[in-house]
Amino acid sequence: MNHSESVTYSISELAKVYKVTPRAIRFYEDKGLLNPKREGSRRIYNNKDRVTLKLILRGKRLGFSLDECLELINMYDPATDNRKQLQHFLAAIDRRQALLIHQLEDIKAMQEELTTAKTRCLAALAKQQDTASPPPKHQNN
Amino acid sequence: MNHSESVTYSISELAKVYKVTPRAIRFYEDKGLLNPKREGSRRIYNNKDRVTLKLILRGKRLGFSLDECLELINMYDPATDNRKQLQHFLAAIDRRQALLIHQLEDIKAMQEELTTAKTRCLAALAKQQDTASPPPKHQNN
DNA sequence: CTTAAGGTTTACGTTTACGTAAAGGTTATA
DNA sequence: TATAACCTTTACGTAAACGTAAACCTTAAG
Known part of the structure; x- marks a missing residue:
């Protein structure tokens, strides 16, 4: 043991x-x-x-609610061997995976837009670089 | 126009x-x-x-709150050219991107586990396949 | 003209996910 | 022995994100 x-x-x-x-x-x-x-x-x-x-x-x-989290937890542990239950689980898993795929797309889109926004910010800062004080240190991707 | x-x-x-x-x-x-x-x-x-x-x-x-969504919206539109504002935006964007990266990892992990759970379900179903009625049609990845 | 289909504001109700005491029990240490 | 430092349950409070209903205005169609 x-x-x-x-x-x-x-x-x-x-x-x-x-x-x-x-x-x-x-x-x-x-x-x-x-x-x-x-x-x-x-x-x-x-x-x-x-x-x-x-x-x-x-x-x-x-972004899942606690009820949804419970559903997730149950998915990881299909202690059941009932046929209907299993198919119910499978359907639930499929729904979850579809949601995750959607979230992935959302994240990709948002990341691109954030990068664009970042570029604009940096450009705007560069324009002022000449007249300004020492260049700022900034964590980058 | x-x-x-x-x-x-x-x-x-x-x-x-x-x-x-x-x-x-x-x-x-x-x-x-x-x-x-x-x-x-x-x-x-x-x-x-x-x-x-x-x-x-x-x-x-x-999973962002409306307040956070407002912050996001403002990021896409840095109408400002104030130096401090821009650096504030940059920091906010970095925080956002870090969050998204974390979410990506969460999603990856969850997808793997869901796939595992799915496999277990399918295996359990297969065991009953012999004695059971016609095979169920089920959307697959 | 009136009735329906949209719009408006105001305001109270509801669900979720806890926060925040209050009041008390049980070790461990000074 | 008392005083922390944990734990417990019970219960009321709260912020967020709307739902729901009331009471009202305004065109467009019959």
Whole structure:
């Protein structure tokens, strides 16, 4: 058996790692996204719980609601072998992938436009370069 | 002068095109993201307004708040030639691009995991294929 | 003329995702 | 023993992004 599976975390440890508040983590549990063991009344998170939290936060970064994140989490774990369920999952996954593709296009478009805007800004700055003080240092792509 | 610039839309026309409610469009105006001309009390949207709405919706799809969308819109139009303003814009653009890069990584990771989940589903379905009814038709990547 | 189809403002309601106390329990250390 | 430093539940508060309804104006068509 693998000992690395027995790593556990308190709620504030987990909160610190992922830069969220304990309140948020409890909220996710309220919504059925997390189900940590208890030790008395204290919540004990294992590695799987930690990964689930990571999935939640990633979903959020991609603009999904918590309900949608729950749907995502369920997709990764089709504990079912019911035929209808599986096909339901497949359909859900397809919808998700379509959404992601759409987001990819959005990102590409936005990146191009940001680059254009950036170029314009830099050009405008260059025009003033002559009369101005020492050239500014600026992180570039 | 270009006549194609004189195309206009009513609020419900625009709403129909982008599948949002007039209420939402008015709300965006309230928040300072849109500033259509008026014809009496009626709002008249031109092509630039339409593009702005498109930007708003794209920003939303990427999970940005309306305030952030406003920031984005302003980036595309640095009407300013103030040096400090320009450098402020550049910094904002860099932050945006960093966010987009992060989202790209999130999407890639999620796509891979969805594909894995899909494979598992399909495998589970295949196991039942023998005993089951006609093979299901299913859209594939 | 009136009825329908659009538009307007004003304003209260709703959902989501937590924030922010309040009130209290349980170790560990000074 | 008391005082932090954690944790717990309960509950009210809040910002964002609209939905929904009311009450009203204004053409266009029958």
